[in-house]
Structures are given as structure tokens and as C-alpha cells.
Amino acid sequence: MAKSDAELMDIFHAYDLTGCAWSAAQLAGCDPKTVQRYIALRDAGGLPAERVSRPRSIDPFLVKIEEKVERSGGKVRADVVHKDLVAMGFRGSERTTRRAVAAIKDSWRAGRRRVYRPWIPEPGMWLQWDWGEGPRIAGRRTQLFCAWLAWSKFRVVLPSWDQTLGSLTACLDATLRIIGAAPTYLLTDNPRTVTVEHIAKIPVRHPQMVELGRHYGCVVHTCEPFDPESKGGVENTVKIAKADLVPTTTNLRSAYGSVAELEDACARWAEQVNHRLHRATHRLPAHMLQEELARLHPLPAEPYALALGEERLVGEDRTVRWGDVRYSVPPGHEGRKVWCRVHGDELVIVGRRTQPGPGGGPDGGGPDGGGPAEQQTGSAGLAELWRHRLSTPGRPRIVEAHYPDHPGGNGPRQPRARPQTRAEERFLAIGPGAEAWLIEAAATGVARIRAKMARAIELASLVGAERVDAALGLAAIHGRFGESDLASICDHLARSSAAAGPAAGPAAIADEKHSAQPGTASWAAIRATPKDRKITN
Known part of the structure; x- marks a missing residue:
């Protein structure tokens, strides 16, 4: 067990005082061999707290392990290295090999670790965008277009059916108009809609994306792969938007019945996150956007439509x-x-x-x-x-x-009553039942329609337009256009209201399926006798 600093000082003080390891051990309360070991280590200039490594059985093979780690770029597995070492004569356990491989990998990575420089965005400079897999609607995939204004941390999420160039153009135009202005740079990764190919690891920009940037006064940039500092903000936006908007067993969000529901959910989500204190700035992104607008440039009136x-x-x-x-x-x-x-x-x-x-x-x-x-x-x-x-x-x-203003669907448009005289205006003013009665009566060729309309106007002045309108509606439904039918229905409605019972009921339409005429079923019981039958050869 290693000695503490106070114990080591006691050992050194006792040895310097007595000059004898045995006497110093009695004064320090330890073994004389311990005193001799620490005194020898001090005389050699070593560190007392540093453990001295003992020879191991894997030491002759460390050079080979380093070679394999170097050739594999730090990816080689310890079990693969152990098999090769056993073939070379190693007799140790696989546990020893794993420890040695882990130590050499740590040393190999220490000199090759990538150090990220924090990216401090400037206002009005960078807008980042990316795509995320959206929820399925009626079994069909959707995409979430996510944009992030780097300085103000303002987020925009728009649903789309695909990631084609036309959909990307529409989403970018909508995003810039939601923000209210355009930044200097538009940053994304390297999809086919932005980068057509790579030459010597240099991305070749899509010509139409270059024209889009010129149209809005922006420069389209693509980031380096695996670079969280330059594009990590929009990556987090995609991750958070998918976690909140895509139905899963964790957020318990129900499935979307239409894309309109998904649109509303995206709008509510963006409204929520843009009016919430950001962890890095401790400010509302919506308020920071108002400051950043002074550094952005105006948008063209016409969208990029190519x-x-x-x-x-x-x-x-x-x-x-x-x-x-x-x-x-x-x-x-x-x-x-x-x-x-x-x-x-x-x-x-x-x-x-x-x-x-x-x-x-x-x-x-x-x-x-x-x-x-x-x-x-x-x-x-x-x-x-x-x-x-x-x-x-x-x-x-x-x-x-x-075509919501064409309820007739694919058929001919239904007639609409347009009064031409004062009498027609007074009749149609009774209510919708009057219009329905007029349309049905005209369609069935009822005689003396104008006289019956005048009779309805008189009844409305006597018993009220509401009751007459209800009677006209019932008459239109049941096809009752006789001279006294309207008055009879009004009397029936009055009696029903007096009895506090509903006047409306199932329509009783006479047809030929039921008849009051006595039937001939009783004749079926009478059977003819053999003598009444006429036998023919």
C-alpha cells in the first residue's frame, strides 16, 4: 500500500536523523525494507508516488500491437489481436491482451484527437437548414424542413412530402418570409439538391441553388462532414422537432389525420420554442430576431420560381x-x-x-x-x-x-330562387321552407302555384311566419301541394305544440307494398276434392 505524503516525510526525517534504516523504521513505525526502498528511490531521483512497473509476459509483443493499432486507425479489436499474438507464441490470457490494446489505443488517440473551436455566430450572417423524417399520414411518408437562424436561435419547421429541389425552394422561400428578411449565408450539408458531385473532396454546387442564392441575395454554403460546431444547431433542431412532433410511445402524441393537423402542430411548436428562454443566451429567440432584423437584407417581391x-x-x-x-x-x-x-x-x-x-x-x-x-x-x-x-x-x-360553393357535385347545378316581384319577395321572406316548397312544387308541375303562395303569405300574417315556414318545409318533403294541405299542416303543428310533443316524425309515404284490401290467404285452406278435379288422359 502506498504511503501518504506525511508518512513519507516521517520516513525521510527519521532516516536523515539516524542514518540507519532499522532505527528509522522503529521511529517511523514501518518495516526497515520499506525505509530502504523509499530511500533508494529518493537517491535515484524517482517519484515515491509512482508505481514501478514490473516485467510482463506481453511486453515483447507491444511493438506488434502498436503496429496493428496504427494500421487499423485505432479500430482493431482486442480479440483479433489476441489470436495473432497466440499464433506468435504468446501464452498470456485474453484479459492481458485487452488491457494492453486499450492502453495503446488511448495513447494513439491522444495525439490524434480533434479539437473543436467554439463557433461564435454573428447577427445577420448564417441560416442553417436540414431535413428530418416526419410522421406518416395515411401510410405516406412526410419530411420536416427545419431551419435555424444561428445568432438569434430562431427556429422554423415546415412539413413537406419530399426533399426535391422544388419542395426545397418553396420551403426556403416560406422560411425567409416567416423571418421577414434574408441572411448573408445559407448553410446545409451536401444533399443532391445542393451538391451535384465532389472533386478532390471539394463540393460542386448545384447551378440552380447558386441562382436561388443570387435571387435572394444569399450565398449557399455546405458544411464539412461530422462538424458539430458549424451545423450542430440545426441538427439539434431536427432532433428536438422529431421528438416532439413525430408520434411515439414516449411523447404519447396521437397520429395525424391530415397534413393540416401536422402543419398546425409545427406552427404551435415553433411558436412555443421561439418564445421560451434559450439555455445559451437566456433570452427569447423571438426578441433576438427583432434585433437581428436590422442586420438582414430585404427579400425580393417575387419568389425564385425556376x-x-x-x-x-x-x-x-x-x-x-x-x-x-x-x-x-x-x-x-x-x-x-x-x-x-x-x-x-x-x-x-x-x-x-x-x-x-x-x-x-x-x-x-x-x-x-x-x-x-x-x-x-x-x-x-x-x-x-x-x-x-x-x-x-x-x-x-x-x-x-x-368547389365548396357547388354542393351539387358533378351533377347539374340546383336552381336558386331569385325573387322578381314584391309577392315573390314576401313569400321567400317566410324562410328556407318556402324556398324548398317552391323548388319542389315547380319540379312536380303543381297548378296554381302563385295562388298558393299568396295563401301562404296570408297564413304567415295570421299564425306567424315560423309556423308557416315549418309547414311549407314539411309539405315540400312529403309532396303535399293541395289547396288545403298547408292549412292542415299548420293546424297539426299547432295541436302538436299545444300537446308539448314534437311535430316532426318519420315520413309516412303510401306505396303498393301495404294495402287495406282483404287478401285471399284464407282460400288456400280450401282444397279441391278428387271428384271436382278434371282428369285428362
């Missing part, structure tokens, strides 16, 4: 033409420009947002395999409006949700 596809004009019927096929567009884009491109077997339609909102992201889906609709933000920007399955001429892709 990567979005070909330009199309939305007609008054809310459709665009692509390959002689009409595809419908969500409401609010009539007469405006949109951009169309083909991705796989889908037609992607991108346009400007039409409604203000708190955050950005795709919205909605289509029954024909359609995809995200508008990304809602507080300022104008690009948004993926819809995705249609590609079709052939003669088979247009029309989505019923794009």
Missing part, C-alpha cells in the same frame, strides 16, 4: 391545364399564376398563399392521392397547393373540396 416548374394560369373554373388534362386548384387562386412540375406519378402545383396565418406548412390532402395545400404564414410566400395523380387526356382530375 425550380418550381412551368408557369400556368388558373382559369375561372379553378383548373390548370397540364398535358391537355385539367387539374383543379383550391379556391382563391382564380386568375393567378401557379407553377407545375411532375414528381414521380404526381403533378405538384405550387402557388402563393392567399390567407394569413401563424405558421407555415402543407395543408390538406386530396381524394385522388392529392397532397398538401396552402402553407399559412403572416406574409406572402410560396406554398404547395395540391398534388394530383397524373392522368390522361379526357380524364380530368377534379376534387370536390375545391
